[in-house]
Amino acid sequence: EPEVTQTPSHQVTQMGQEVILRCVPISNHLYFYWYRQILGQKVEFLVSFYNNEISEKSEIFDDQFSVERPDGSNFTLKIRSTKLEDSAMYFCASGGAGESTDTQYFGPGTRLTVL
Amino acid sequence: RKEVEQDPGPFNVPEGATVAFNCTYSNSASQSFFWYRQDCRKEPKLLMSVYSSGNEDGRFTAQLNRASQYISLLIRDSKLSDSATYLCVVKRFSGGYNKLIFGAGTRLAVHP
Numbered sequence: 737e738p739e740v741t742q743t744p745s746h747q748v749t750q751m752g753q754e755v756i757l758r759c760v761p762i763s764n765h766l767y768f769y770w771y772r773q774i775l776g777q778k779v780e781f782l783v784s785f786y787n788n789e790i791s792e793k794s795e796i797f798d799d800q801f802s803v804e805r806p807d808g809s810n811f812t813l814k815i816r817s818t819k820l821e822d823s824a825m826y827f828c829a830s831g832g833a834g835e836s837t838d839t840q841y842f843g844p845g846t847r848l849t850v851l
Numbered sequence: 852r853k854e855v856e857q858d859p860g861p862f863n864v865p866e867g868a869t870v871a872f873n874c875t876y877s878n879s880a881s882q883s884f885f886w887y888r889q890d891c892r893k894e895p896k897l898l899m900s901v902y903s904s905g906n907e908d909g910r911f912t913a914q915l916n917r918a919s920q921y922i923s924l925l926i927r928d929s930k931l932s933d934s935a936t937y938l939c940v941v942k943r944f945s946g947g948y949n950k951l952i953f954g955a956g957t958r959l960a961v962h963p
Contacts, residue, residue: 767949769950769951771951771953777955778938778953778954778955778956779889779895779938779951779953780953781950781951781952784949784950792950825892827894827895829951831949839885839897839900840897840951841897842894842895842896843894844893844894845893845894847892
């Protein structure tokens with residue numbers, strides 16, 4: 737069964753450093769998403785991406801965040817200058833086309849720890 | 852007011868019990884509804900979509916009441932493996948695209 741993959745599984749960084757979280761969505765999917773979950777809190781939408789551009793972003797997704805689909809398979813989330821409060825689990829998700837856009841499939845997540 | 856609200860939990864039940872989770876949503880523009888399951892420190896996994904007519908998948912039954920903006924999940928004959936956090940999730944149509952809005956989740960612990 738196809739699945740969304742994410743690397744790394746755990747990233748530790750110093751405050752102020754840049755991090756890039758990587759995702760490989762399901763190959764025939766067209767819609768891509770990033771969500772985050774701070775420990776003990778709910779899953780929160782960050783950004784959606786379609787047709788090589790951001791389609792929607794939340795208030796969390798400020799100028800420190802960017803997304804890119806550099807090639808036909810990868811989808812990345814960059815945080816330019818990390819803050820302590822960026823520590824969270826970051827989930828990538830992808831969705832299909834047509835009636836299957838209803839369902840989003842989540843990757844295993846990257847745990848980001850900012851020190 | 853939170854857009855998706857769930858029972859706070861945790862629910863501690865013996866194996867074989869029937870347990871019900873409730874959820875309400877505030878945005879009437881919400882289009883689609885789901886229950887996801889999340890194991891500790893893992894990704895959310897789709898358990899089932901929820902349809903207005905109600906739907907069943909084995910031991911799991913989901914119901915939706917659009918007028919009351921209420922969603923439910925019933926688990927019959929609980930198994931130890933059902934122990935997880937159950938997330939009520941709403942999809943909202945926004946500018947031509949869709950995003951998922953998650954509830955905070957209700958934790959279920961099934962004990963022998």
